[in-house]
Amino acid sequence: MSPTDGERDWRETTVRQDSRLSRMLHVLIHMGRYEEAVTSETIAAMLSTNPVVIRRTMAGLREAGYVRSEKGHGGGWRLALPLGRISLLDVYRALGEPPVFAIGLSIDHAGCLVEQAVNASLQGAMAEAEAILVARLGQVTLADLAADVDRRHEGAGCNPGPV
Amino acid sequence: MSPTDGERDWRETTVRQDSRLSRMLHVLIHMGRYEEAVTSETIAAMLSTNPVVIRRTMAGLREAGYVRSEKGHGGGWRLALPLGRISLLDVYRALGEPPVFAIGLSIDHAGCLVEQAVNASLQGAMAEAEAILVARLGQVTLADLAADVDRRHEGAGCNPGPV
DNA sequence: GATCACGTAACTTATGTTGTTTCGAATGCT
DNA sequence: AGCATTCGAAACAACATAAGTTACGTGATC
Numbered sequence: 452m453s454p455t456d457g458e459r460d461w462r463e464t465t466v467r468q469d470s471r472l473s474r475m476l477h478v479l480i481h482m483g484r485y486e487e488a489v490t491s492e493t494i495a496a497m498l499s500t501n502p503v504v505i506r507r508t509m510a511g512l513r514e515a516g517y518v519r520s521e522k523g524h525g526g527g528w529r530l531a532l533p534l535g536r537i538s539l540l541d542v543y544r545a546l547g548e549p550p551v552f553a554i555g556l557s558i559d560h561a562g563c564l565v566e567q568a569v570n571a572s573l574q575g576a577m578a579e580a581e582a583i584l585v586a587r588l589g590q591v592t593l594a595d596l597a598a599d600v601d602r603r604h605e606g607a608g609c610n611p612g613p614v
Numbered sequence: 615m616s617p618t619d620g621e622r623d624w625r626e627t628t629v630r631q632d633s634r635l636s637r638m639l640h641v642l643i644h645m646g647r648y649e650e651a652v653t654s655e656t657i658a659a660m661l662s663t664n665p666v667v668i669r670r671t672m673a674g675l676r677e678a679g680y681v682r683s684e685k686g687h688g689g690g691w692r693l694a695l696p697l698g699r700i701s702l703l704d705v706y707r708a709l710g711e712p713p714v715f716a717i718g719l720s721i722d723h724a725g726c727l728v729e730q731a732v733n734a735s736l737q738g739a740m741a742e743a744e745a746i747l748v749a750r751l752g753q754v755t756l757a758d759l760a761a762d763v764d765r766r767h768e769g770a771g772c773n774p775g776p777v
Numbered sequence: 778g779a780t781c782a783c784g785t786a787a788c789t790t791a792t793g794t795t796g797t798t799t800c801g802a803a804t805g806c807t
Numbered sequence: 808a809g810c811a812t813t814c815g816a817a818a819c820a821a822c823a824t825a826a827g828t829t830a831c832g833t834g835a836t837c
Contacts, residue, residue, distance in 0.1 A: 470794085471795095490813065521813080523806090551716060565643050569636055569639040569643065587742060634825080655782080664827055664828065665783090666785090669782095669785090684782080684834095685833075686780085686834065688836070688837095
């Protein structure tokens with residue numbers, strides 16, 4: 452019965468909910484508190500994950516010029532810019548602008564006017580929502596968040612290792 | 615924390631990009647053009663998918679009172695309300711309010727002030743974006759979309775089966 | 778009662794972040 | 808020079824969930 456056997460043009464993309472932005476912001480703000488280089492291992496312990504995951508994710512930030520990495524003794528990661536020069540939007544973009552929405556459009560029937568109308572409406576709403584999100588992310592710098600932290604309590608931080 | 619009681623929880627979960635909303639809107643508008651019952655099989659052919667997927671997805675719409683299903687000869691799915699009485703938001707909610715965002719928060723370290731500040735900022739931005747999205751979805755009815763279709767072209771529709 | 782069509786359960790598929798291991802390359806200390 | 812440290816990158820498994828599929832039961836119509 453299956454109407455279209457060969458047709459696989461489903462443009463379906465799976466998107467695991469992506470916590471890279473949240474995690475990298477966390478890391479960068481911590482880095483802003485210390486001048487010394489931080490190793491991937493230390494950061495991984497901080498986030499309860501693996502050093503390789505850290506390197507993989509921070510690679511985008513390095514290419515965008517927000518952090519630098521150094522090998523060998525005393526090496527690790529350092530901020531390349533002050534926190535005030537990095538917005539949440541900058542980090543988001545450095546991560547490759549991962550998909551914002553978990554809601555997708557079905558584009559099976561490009562010629563169907565109903566689908567066109569549906570998708571145009573949904574797309575418009577999502578574009579507007581994304582514009583708001585991007586605008587807000589662009590207005591907040593990492594320094595702003597660091598100040599929030601100071602406002603919440605003096606000097607407390609995350610311990611490396613599990614909570 | 616817990617800014618709002620009904621607030622979505624941003625736990626780390628995998629989320630495949632969800633085209634159910636788009637697809638159901640598509641189906642409902644088509645149903646608005648015919649008075650007769652439409653079988654899951656016909657709808658499935660229309661969307662190049664499986665009847666069971668249709669039943670599974672439409673179950674939410676039925677429970678919410680937007681469609682009715684009848685078994686046996688001449689059975690199938692019918693609208694329970696005129697298109698003008700159903701907003702895109704209604705459909706979204708009938709589907710169980712699936713996750714809007716593919717961006718998640720890391721909540722590994724509930725006691726970490728940095729994480730709290732990061733998540734509060736991200737959550738605020740996402741909540742605002744979601745509010746915009748919900749507002750827009752609530753303003754558009756299925757009848758509005760059907761009118762868009764008429765405006766684009768007279769009477770053309772999707773043929774059951776592949777495009 | 779035979780057929781049609783939905784209802785539901787159970788299983789498989791597909792996809793991308795994440796987790797992990799492993800090797801190589803570059804850096805710095807002894 | 809030799810060696811420990813640390814990043815870089817490739818390769819693979821794990822995980823979660825919408826979508827796809829199969830199978831069987833239930834109820835309505837002819």
